[in-house]
Amino acid sequence: MPKRTDIHTILVIGSGPIVIGQACEFDYSGTQACRILKEEGYRVVLVNSNPPTIMTDPTFADRTYVEPLDHDIVAAIIERERPDALLPTLGGQTALNLGMALHHSGTLEKFGVEMIGARPLAIETAENRERFKEAMQEIGLAVPHSGFAHDLQEAVDVAASIGYPIIIRPSYILGGLGTGIAHTEEELRTLAVTGLDASPIHEILVEQSIAGWKEYELEVMRDHADNCVIVCSIENVDPMGVHTGDSITVAPAQTLTDVEYQTMRDATFAVMRRIGVETGGSNVQFAINPADGEMVVIEMNPRVSRSSALASKATGFPIAKIAARLAVGYTLDEIENDITKSTPACFEPSIDYVVTKIPRWAFEKLPGAKPILGTRMQSVGEVMAIGRTFTESLQKAMRSLEQGRFGLNCDPIETSYVSISDADLLEQCGVGAPERLFLVGEALRRGFSIEQVHDFSKIDPWFLDQMLMIVEERAVLAEIGFAGMARRSWRRAKRLGFSDAQLGYLWGVTEAEVRSARLAAGVRATFKTVDTCAAEFDANTPYHYSTYEDTDEVRPSDRKKVAILGSGPNRIGQGIEFDYCCVHASYALRAAGYETIMINCNPETVSTDYDTSDRLYFEPLTFEDVMNVIEAEQPMAVIVSLGGQTPLKLAGQLAAAGVPIAGTSPTSIDEAEDRDLWNELCNSLDIAQPPGGTATDIEGALTIAAKHGFPVLVRPSYVLGGRAMQIVQDEDDLRRAMAELAADGSLGREGGLSADRPVLVDRFLSDAIEVDVDAIRDATGDAVIGGIMEHVEMAGVHSGDSACAIPPQSLSAITLRTLEDITFRIAERLDVRGLINVQFAVKDGEVFVLEANPRASRTVPFVAKATGVPLAMVASRVMLGATLAELRTEGLLRPPVNTGHVSVKEAVLPFNRFPDVDPVLSPEMRSTGEVMGIDSTFGVAYAKSQLAASSRVPLEGTVFMSLADRDKLSAVPAAKSFTKAGLKLAATSGTAAFLRAHGVTVDIEVAKLTEVLSGEATGVTALDLIRGNGVQFMINTPREGRRDSTDGAEIRRAATIAKVPVVTTVAAAVAAGMGVEELTRGGVRKAFAVKSLQEHLGMTTHTGN
Amino acid sequence: MSAVREALLVLADGEVFEGEAVGHFPESGFASGEVVFNTVLSGYQEVITDPSYAGQIITFTYPHIGNYGVNRTDDEATRPFCRGVIVRELSRVSSNWRAEMGLDAQLKAWGVPGIAGIDTRRLTRHIRDAGAMPGAFGTADESVLRAAAAAEKGTDGVDLVREVTTARPYTVGDGPRRVVAYDFGIKTTILRHLSRIATVTVVPGTATADEVLALSPHGVFLSNGPGDPQTCSYAVQEIRALMNHRMPIFGICLGQQLLASAAGASTFKMPFGHHGGNHPVKDLRTGRVMITSQNHNFCVDHATLDVAADVTHLNLNDGTLEGLAYKDLPMFSVQHHPEAGPGPHESAELFNEFSDLLTRVHGKQG
């Protein structure tokens, strides 16, 4: 059946900010969907609060609402745009939940909006675990036995009826709090008590534990004619017990006989039909008992998911695109297979390579969180690698992680395992953890058998044997030695995925020596194609991976080509913003007639959609792997400055190898990164910086601090996202900080401290306004300011973690001119060709430069959304020689648009996943994503950004305040705003007294927690208030540095757990106060007004529908 | 670790591939046959034991083969008839609770030679472009392999059915009907399906119509099998006789080709055939698409049929004929494998259609 003609306008809901469990895979799927729906002639209305997404580029939808993903807001959009249909299955759990909320509130019915993709009943059956289990039993599929318990006895009874082992999962918890596996009743009793306590509603799920079973996922698609296909099967290397999002996974399934696979396939279709997902993609998870093949269903997601993005990248089958077509009425056989262009999409991809995904975690940034994996996802990003064999793809994936690993061990980091005893090593192989597979590799190298390692790890023996092959080959290679290598040996090693760096380490020679000897032996990478059909049909897909085989399939063209290096796995500090820039560069350069070549290894992104560039190479971003592509393609220029630190780190090496780097020269990049060169530059330009210096040891650091005075800011050089950055108050603290940096922590791993990698010690500027400036300069010296962002939080909160506004709200015209002037001078001096980002601190009107980065910054997409100027596109053209004047003429470079709107960016932090981490902002970046609020005033825009970040400003109830002394005075206006709006105030005694002295009414004075606990005081504590639902908003500023009271941390954590918004700076409190005041002005509560980006940017005026 | 035995694969057109010998080591130092490829991701055991591969060397496009070992239940025949297997990577371990033996050991036990380490993607692309072709592989010298590849006839015009068919009739199952199944290389999975609906007497591919009629069956089943239908004129003739008796007939794969031949149609050789588990086939009667298991190099030319028949199934990839229902005769056939083994199950319904056909012809209780 062709597409539906009874619907015209379709509302698509995005997934909001990047958070753990929901990352840019939904930008990939949403972008595909919007594009397809527009292509099909529908009017697309999109809502998503996440500015650095491609989908929110105003060209991807007819109306783009960068507004909070909140029920009332979306209802307002529906009322305004009158869509005929709502597509909620492409924006993750967020969109699904929001769609359901709109259904339950009657909004959809009221405005006659039809839910397409999945019906409410289907969503409900899939999402409600009880209902889901019943449905599965109804169709004869097994599920793990379980029951809920509300007290200890009930838990014991349920467990007895199920049998041990038992997994306990408390309801409504954060992180893995209170989760555990009990093998005996005694263990259960202990766990149940903790679990019940951890659950805010005193409820635990008592379930048959099948930890250690094999875990699988099947990606399925169905059309309304009931045609079903499996797109991909995925097998988890980490067995049941580790969340699939935190597991190393492999496609296709490796250890199932066809009989078992077909049973699982049949079951998947049965689940799809029973749940009633009529069209689109879903994901069904299974567990298999390795002892007897018993199969149980774990869950199904009735929407595209992280796994479906992975499956799309793994097979070349564009699930989201096809799901969008199915949702509007097409059947699978009516849709063409994009890749073969000759066969229909109604088929099951067959692949002739192996895909490995490895997650990347951020535990090093979250002190307090234990790096142990469980049933809750904790990773922040992932890499994928393609190889002809598992060994090759595994080692490629390991080096794609950019964590200093060259592959499965055989690198400097492996020396840290030497000190682990055999017993500990085996023990650790049994615990899901970020480093588990490397430890498994070590255990195999020590000679433990596959059986022994399997007993501890439960990792399937097939995977273990594959790893053993790598370990054995290493021994063989060591024996042969560098000098003894002949063609066959090189080929064998490379086919097992060994990197040149590993081999260099093994033989004690440089990577360059390995490379040239290998090439001399005639062993070079060949490129194969991802074609969905294992070469059965001719395909011209521009999607490739390297491997060591006989022949190459890529026939590079002789057009002018540009290679763009992507940003690798998402991590805190480097996420979707950089992918956005790379994608924009590709779009802009293609439009300008260049052929673009993308190199990246992150399966979640738009950049790794084979549609984005002329050719996609799914490769690790290491020197070796990048060089392979460059040698094959011979591009005229390589762009390294849009993908964040990842490609930038390669710039020097690539340039030295004769690779033409586009834009700003690697020397200039180095000049901005290298502290001494940078200081010289600032001195010669007479630009003020916070005074400071570099040190490689404690003595050096103490000397600098003594010279400039405390507090100082300490951080390693060459890192992004304020890694390991600390504000240090005194000598003792400084000694501790230096010791930490030098130690074999995660940073020591990457090389420790040395003259090459010194620590920067700077005077910390307190109470300074921080400002970000983005600018572009061309080869003729012409330059433009892209945007000036005034931060809400003071300097000292990492720019990535603080809110900021365009246009600046408090800076004087003179200051603004100074900022622009300094930016231009730095750009000129560095001979920037493309983007530059300069960060400033403005203290009492005096401007200090914090740093300059002659590359794309995290803020580029936000600026583009706020002003309508496509900075990354302009920059990429400039990098290839276009002048700003030319681009103005062409129309690509436009003046910023201001229709009177204020744009606020807010960071989204992952604290709700890590209950043991103190949710306080610091110079170390910890946000995973960001949101944008746009409105006509700063207060309302800020309030919107808070709502979008799930941290709603309070319009009723009680605000709790507990402030450090230095913050008390500046917090008074915020307190007044709240009381004026009719809110109640609760405060700790000191804060209460201070506020009262300044004429603010404090309704509740709470006792100090520590004092109540020690019996020094009595009364209601903040914890009592929080737990009794008596706090709607919390303002708690920590005392300076590491001297914060434990009280504060305890209260903040409790609030996070209770989902009470917490603000840890006065600046944010004041901004919230402004929002509250405006929204309640005149005693009436104003609803948020909604407006599309197209209207804000003057591209259209609203005419309704 | 056992020492690697370097080996080569040489195709009739001179292409050479480097690999290492696995499985059975033939005394001659080489094996030869027609090189074809199969794109299944799982089910290598079923493929290797499928008699339809008689005379052929099977290239697996999926690089890891042998991961889950082999077990007796999944065999499609008592032994393989293929000439050899070509893989990228043969597993050293068998990881599955159903495994009874490793694939390498099993290949040795079966006497099936293999070659591993081959750039199977290069090979597949070559066959796809140049067509299935004879080849030879082994540890012998390249010149020996070249000669062997050149001497290999391939499957055109070769009667491979005689190689694989049962010598004697036998009976399986206890279903309510009586069905005679022609064994042109019948797969065990087919028999498993048929015996649900009938007591099945399996007869050699050379059985005459009279021999079959003597068993007074309710229906006749024509099995899959290897090679070129045109070499089985003896079977075509007998099938025509059964047709004249208005015998209810169901044919699968080679069975479809022979049935159509009996109805006057001609068949042609496809460039590289269909071998895999992911081909979309549309049932034109319902509009539903089924993902099917496929294994054939020859195909019926619908236009040449003398007897009226409707096309019931079409391959959506290349539009080739996948199923026929005869208009005035109680006969139908499909080109793909509804029994799976290996592959998707959704067309198993066709066996019920056969049962329904028997009911239509013979009434409820026959």
Ligand SMILES: Nc1ncnc2c1ncn2[C@@H]1O[C@H](COP(=O)(O)OP(=O)(O)O)[C@@H](O)[C@H]1O
């Ligand atoms: N009964 C169980 N025993 C052991 N591990 C389990 C069990 N149920 C789920 N898990 C593990 O927990 C993970 C998350 O469970 P799942 O139901 O898929 O939740 P989510 O919605 O977070 O994906 C699974 O991937 C699996 O590894």
Ligand SMILES: Nc1ncnc2c1ncn2[C@@H]1O[C@H](COP(=O)(O)OP(=O)(O)O)[C@@H](O)[C@H]1O
């Ligand atoms: N001298 C300083 N005084 C006050 N705050 C500072 C100073 N230097 C840096 N900061 C704060 O630390 C944050 C991170 O520092 P920055 O140099 O931008 O590191 P990164 O390279 O990680 O972005 C800044 O956003 C700012 O808030």
Ligand SMILES: [Mg+2]
């Ligand atoms: Mg799950």
Ligand SMILES: [Mg+2]
């Ligand atoms: Mg910074």
